[in-house]
Amino acid sequence: MAKSQTNRVALLGAGPRGTSVLERLLANWAAAGTPAQRAEGTTLHIDVVDPFPAGSGHVWQPGQSRLYLMNTQSFYPTLIPEDPRLAPPLAGGSFDQWREARRRDGLGLDDAEKAELATLESHDFPSRALYGRYLRQTLDGLLERLPDGVEVTFHETSAVAARPVKDGTKNAFDVELANGAILTVGSVVLALGHIESRLNPEQRSFKSAAEEQGLLYFPPAPPADVDWEAVPDNEPVLIRGMGLNFFDVMGQLTEGRGGKFVEAGSPGAGVLEYRASGREPRIIAASRRGTPYRAKAGLAGYYPSSITMRYLTEDAVDRFRAAGIQPGFDHDLWPLLHRDALWAYYSTLARSQPTAIKDPAQFLADLEDALQPHAHTTAKWEIDVGDLVEKHVVASRRLNLRGLAAPLAGRTFASRRELDAAVTVYLDDDARRSALGESDPVKMAIGALHTGRAILKSVVADGGITDESWLAGLRGWFESFVEGLASGAPALRSEQLAALARAGVVSFVGPDPKFSVDRSAKLFRAVSPWVHDAPVEARTLIEAMSPANRVGINLSPLLEQLMGDGLVRTKIMMSVEGTPMQTTGLDVVPHPYRPLAANGSVTENLYVLGLQLSASQWGTAIAAEARPRTGQAYASGQRTLRDADEIARSILAR
Numbered sequence: 001m002a003k004s005q006t007n008r009v010a011l012l013g014a015g016p017r018g019t020s021v022l023e024r025l026l027a028n029w030a031a032a033g034t035p036a037q038r039a040e041g042t043t044l045h046i047d048v049v050d051p052f053p054a055g056s057g058h059v060w061q062p063g064q065s066r067l068y069l070m071n072t073q074s075f076y077p078t079l080i081p082e083d084p085r086l087a088p089p090l091a092g093g094s095f096d097q098w099r100e101a102r103r104r105d106g107l108g109l110d111d112a113e114k115a116e117l118a119t120l121e122s123h124d125f126p127s128r129a130l131y132g133r134y135l136r137q138t139l140d141g142l143l144e145r146l147p148d149g150v151e152v153t154f155h156e157t158s159a160v161a162a163r164p165v166k167d168g169t170k171n172a173f174d175v176e177l178a179n180g181a182i183l184t185v186g187s188v189v190l191a192l193g194h195i196e197s198r199l200n201p202e203q204r205s206f207k208s209a210a211e212e213q214g215l216l217y218f219p220p221a222p223p224a225d226v227d228w229e230a231v232p233d234n235e236p237v238l239i240r241g242m243g244l245n246f247f248d249v250m251g252q253l254t255e256g257r258g259g260k261f262v263e264a265g266s267p268g269a270g271v272l273e274y275r276a277s278g279r280e281p282r283i284i285a286a287s288r289r290g291t292p293y294r295a296k297a298g299l300a301g302y303y304p305s306s307i308t309m310r311y312l313t314e315d316a317v318d319r320f321r322a323a324g325i326q327p328g329f330d331h332d333l334w335p336l337l338h339r340d341a342l343w344a345y346y347s348t349l350a351r352s353q354p355t356a357i358k359d360p361a362q363f364l365a366d367l368e369d370a371l372q373p374h375a376h377t378t379a380k381w382e383i384d385v386g387d388l389v390e391k392h393v394v395a396s397r398r399l400n401l402r403g404l405a406a407p408l409a410g411r412t413f414a415s416r417r418e419l420d421a422a423v424t425v426y427l428d429d430d431a432r433r434s435a436l437g438e439s440d441p442v443k444m445a446i447g448a449l450h451t452g453r454a455i456l457k458s459v460v461a462d463g464g465i466t467d468e469s470w471l472a473g474l475r476g477w478f479e480s481f482v483e484g485l486a487s488g489a490p491a492l493r494s495e496q497l498a499a500l501a502r503a504g505v506v507s508f509v510g511p512d513p514k515f516s517v518d519r520s521a522k523l524f525r526a527v528s529p530w531v532h533d534a535p536v537e538a539r540t541l542i543e544a545m546s547p548a549n550r551v552g553i554n555l556s557p558l559l560e561q562l563m564g565d566g567l568v569r570t571k572i573m574m575s576v577e578g579t580p581m582q583t584t585g586l587d588v589v590p591h592p593y594r595p596l597a598a599n600g601s602v603t604e605n606l607y608v609l610g611l612q613l614s615a616s617q618w619g620t621a622i623a624a625e626a627r628p629r630t631g632q633a634y635a636s637g638q639r640t641l642r643d644a645d646e647i648a649r650s651i652l653a654r
Contacts, residue, residue, distance in 0.1 A: 013191035014050035015057025024648035055139035060132035094626035241544035290511035293488035329473030566598035585615030
């Protein structure tokens, strides 16, 4: 009689990435046939380890404030793959499908969730709490349909170590949990997601000063983890960072304290007005640009339907591959994407504002000729396009692409009052452009960059560009540039911030701020070299950002043990000067992703998915895309789900 065998796997992390692997394990196990068709007596045992409830994990907890919004619309995210080449899922669908079903039947929802769903449409931005409920219910649906021969055990604790051992004749791991338990498993999946990291030297100095001087310092943290009631009423509060986390902080310190946004009742007062509760701090916001990210355009889809990539295309990528060229970002890829952004801008301008162009039809024909990738030298085409634009386009309507991401660049301000007025004008203008959607040339230039970013994710993955280009180009300047343009919050947030500025609740520091601590005065201080006014001062400083996603500084006992034992290592890249540079992610081999040990060998049966792949993939944090368009341009849409499927199939093949 054959001896029964159990294939045992530990999923370390039970947020969306870990749950994706669980879903793929179940789907592929079921697709392999009935127990009689499998090896006699073979079973699958899955241990899911996370201190937070499975499905939603840490970031997407259903109980968090409903003021925290997702950065994608309802139609976008999914936990369940829709690729016919993969094993069919046992249950579940996209968030939008779940939204429609729960809107009808309300099953398993509380009153707050039902109220949000009552007005939430496909193009709206849901709360993170509601997305967390989707993740939990999707997991519940999978567990209700467990195939025969599968057992799933959940451990609401952390894994602190994973050490190779022998399990009979097979290689295995002993996974040590924080509660002292040991799990002996054949495979381990690292789906750790966002984890705490060490503070940088300046942040450590601010934390120390706050403790010594009786100040309040809030280091980088997921917004839902912070006790916002500890921020004092009516006092000035410095907030550093004006990316997505800024709007989470802003919401908690305004609406979260009883304030209300209402439609503006008078001309010139913006779209919204703010009615204060009297409990708001006086928020003073700072960032390198001096302004928040640009708001998302109001679109029917994730990408503008009017934008067709003409230069950074499948054919262009294939030409590099056919010629055996590993493209450089600045030399090969950016010039193509730059052309697409220019064409998107000026073709939209010709369509929506033809009076801004002398002879629009002739201009577009000449522009098309000038943008041909092989018609000119690298430098010549930009000169030709510049000459053409100067000849045909009204000066006030010419595109300054780099300037879009730094709207205050080159400007000085006589006072912070003057700066506040300028930022408010910027916010109003940007929200107005978002409302125009595909009729606005600026938002369509950004739309081309956003579309191109999806193409780049596939092109640059797994060593698709040179180390030098990754370090100096893609991550060196382009990432922050495109995030400031294309990764912004919903336009509603810009309208709210403008209303808060008009109400005097929010003011701004200015570009390139410098922060310090005045120990004699027991105050934090910030000053911008472009604003000729006194420094701003506050007893409270909030870092409006998440912990750094760098495996070399993450505060994870598990990662520290794996690195200390030489089972994983940080990926090192070589700069253009030949200097080795530590990257943000683990060194891995595809596919599926397995870490390289300190000696360069592959650590078998250990898999990596998600944020810790940030040195091999670009843009690892975003959710999988429901119903992605086909082709190389959109291959990144469900990449994380395909990665999960590869891991699952590899585990089941043991």
